[in-house]
Amino acid sequence: MVRRAKGLAGTLSPEEVAKLHREGAILIDVREPTETASGQIRGAHAVxxxxxxxxxxxxxxxxxxxxxxxxxxxxxxxxxxxxLKQMGYAGAIASEAGFEELRKTGLPIEHDD
Structure with a gap:
């Protein structure tokens, strides 16, 4: 099921995610609130x-x-x-890496205070 989802949506490397973030892409953090407590990419929407x-x-x-x-x-x-693609969001794509790998690219991280 995950393999099929990756084929449908496509995936990006951590470096590609960082580039799109700089270019203004909308980042969607789909982790649970207990996971986002450790931080999330600045400007990402927790959903x-x-x-x-x-x-x-x-x-x-x-x-x-x-x-x-x-x-x-x-x-x-x-x-x-x-x-999201099935819902008609044509520009949706997934990061192939998780949060910790994305953090290593130097993306700005924010924490709930």
Missing amino acids: PRGTLEFSIGDVTDDHDARLVTYCSAGSRAALAAAT
């Missing part, structure tokens, strides 16, 4: 995978926007991006 279908409209209704999903290891991100 847990289980609420994505209900909450994405609060993030954007632009179905052509470049949306990059990420999680802790890549599987939920792929499933989320595939779901």
